[in-house]
Amino acid sequence: MRFQHHIFVCENVRPEDDPKGCCSAKGSAEIRAAMKREIKQRGLRGVVRANQSGCLDACEFGPSMVIYPEGIWYGGVTPEDVPEIMESHIIGGQPVERLRIKNPKYQ
Amino acid sequence: MRFQHHIFVCENVRPEDDPKGCCSAKGSAEIRAAMKREIKQRGLRGVVRANQSGCLDACEFGPSMVIYPEGIWYGGVTPEDVPEIMESHIIGGQPVERLRIKNPKYQ
Numbered sequence A, B: 001m002r003f004q005h006h007i008f009v010c011e012n013v014r015p016e017d018d019p020k021g022c023c024s025a026k027g028s029a030e031i032r033a034a035m036k037r038e039i040k041q042r043g044l045r046g047v048v049r050a051n052q053s054g055c056l057d058a059c060e061f062g063p064s065m066v067i068y069p070e071g072i073w074y075g076g077v078t079p080e081d082v083p084e085i086m087e088s089h090i091i092g093g094q095p096v097e098r099l100r101i102k103n104p105k106y107q
Helices: A028-041 A081-090 B028-041 B078-090
Strands: A005-010 A048-053 A065-067 A071-076 B005-010 B048-053 B066-070 B072-074
Touching: A005 A028, A028 A048, A028 B028, A048 B048, B005 B028, B005 B072, B028 B048
Parallel strands: A005 A048, B005 B048
Antiparallel strands: A005 A065, A065 A071, B005 B066, B066 B072
16 A cells, blocks of 8 residues: 555535535644644654545535545544544554544445 | 545646646546546446545656555546546456556555
């Protein structure tokens, strides 16, 4: 695998009056910035990548992200959650259960 | 897995004078549009997703894409290659070897 973990953070932008809302308006750029800082601080550049993505089709759970190859989906993430995701999931291999999207389709 | 295959097509945009070039200038939007048409025509919406992504850090091989969870990277793709990717890889489970990024890091 090119990256041990490839994180895609939805940064899709919709108009303000769109009933779906959008992950950008819920702060996804700050989440990705926090991810990138953690990756750099932990010496994981080139091993783990936090990638911007378009709409992941999980708008109602946003801000949304998915981590491959394991295919773990997180929703409602805040920048404050990022260290726990890094420590538990990326370093420790244990997904952060409380942040996983609970809808069965995303399990 | 939420999607049997989750395709991320780099649509990053760099300034015209950037020596790295960018996948957008190499036609990645057309590639993703072709992917989306194929997915729809084959009744695979909700099962296979062609997602826009930011820079995948494979600029020199662009237009670049990666398909998860299998982690197969393609480079130098054209819209004309899309039916073969769909038929061989997505439907048949056989990656299109001639389009894979040959650099060992991406194997």
